[in-house]
Amino acid sequence: MSTPENIFPVFDQILQREDKEKMLQQHAKVIWMTGLSGSGKTTIAKQLEHILHHKGFLTKLLDGDNIRSGINNNLTFSAEDRAENIRRISEVSKLFLNCGVICINCFVSPTNDIRHKIIEIVGEENVLMVFVNTPLEVCEARDVKGLYAKARKGEIPNFTGISAPFDVPDMPYIEVKTEGLTVEESAQQILDKVLPHLNVEDSKEEE
Ligand code: ADP
Numbered sequence: 001m002s003t004p005e006n007i008f009p010v011f012d013q014i015l016q017r018e019d020k021e022k023m024l025q026q027h028a029k030v031i032w033m034t035g036l037s038g039s040g041k042t043t044i045a046k047q048l049e050h051i052l053h054h055k056g057f058l059t060k061l062l063d064g065d066n067i068r069s070g071i072n073n074n075l076t077f078s079a080e081d082r083a084e085n086i087r088r089i090s091e092v093s094k095l096f097l098n099c100g101v102i103c104i105n106c107f108v109s110p111t112n113d114i115r116h117k118i119i120e121i122v123g124e125e126n127v128l129m130v131f132v133n134t135p136l137e138v139c140e141a142r143d144v145k146g147l148y149a150k151a152r153k154g155e156i157p158n159f160t161g162i163s164a165p166f167d168v169p170d171m172p173y174i175e176v177k178t179e180g181l182t183v184e185e186s187a188q189q190i191l192d193k194v195l196p197h198l199n200v201e202d203s204k205e206e207e
Contacts, residue, residue, distance in 0.1 A: 020100030
């Protein structure tokens with residue numbers, strides 16, 4: 001592709017992802033937690049982030065509500081804006097990735113269309129998809145934010161699990177079935193699966 005007029009890329013002078021990863025002694029990945037609202041994505045991600053932090057990994061947790069109150073505060077829940085929400089989150093994740101940072105992303109991301117869009121932007125080799133599999137009845141009984149009650153009353157249209165679909169991922173994924181597990185056990189199960197992808201060498205595994 002030719003370079004547009006008045007644009008002077010300097011990619012060859014900018015430190016590369018490999019340089020950052022070498023400094024941080026880690027492989028950057030996007031650990032993408034998909035699951036119903038209240039399935040435990042954020043709770044488990046926080047625990048996972050603490051463990052990784054104490055092992056010496058540099059991480060960034062991105063969470064739906066935080067993102068929607070900041071960079072995406074102009075977006076609604078229309079189909080178009082949901083797609084834009086995911087596109088921006090994926091692009092932001094790529095910036096962290098290129099800085100060598102491990103992202104832990106907590107977004108319902110309910111359909112395979114959405115997940116494939118994420119993979120298209122972030123790159124298949126960079127995404128570790130984690131399905132936080134908690135039965136709808138359990139999520140609804142928890143109703144952490146009172147959203148299920150509102151959705152049942154018809155106050156929230158297109159609510160995942162109630163009036164909008166949630167697909168089982170059709171790409172490779174790590175699954176954690178949280179029912180009957182503690183948060184710590186759930187985080188540990190994910191950790192065991194992701195750690196080999198993050199470690200440059202075994203040095204951080206021993207801590
Ligand atoms: P999400 O981010 O998927 O919407 P949250 O993490 O905000 O879900 O809420 C999950 C709720 O379920 C929290 O209140 C958490 O304390 C509770 N919970 C109970 N058991 C578990 C478990 N095993 N794993 C994760 N969360 C659990």
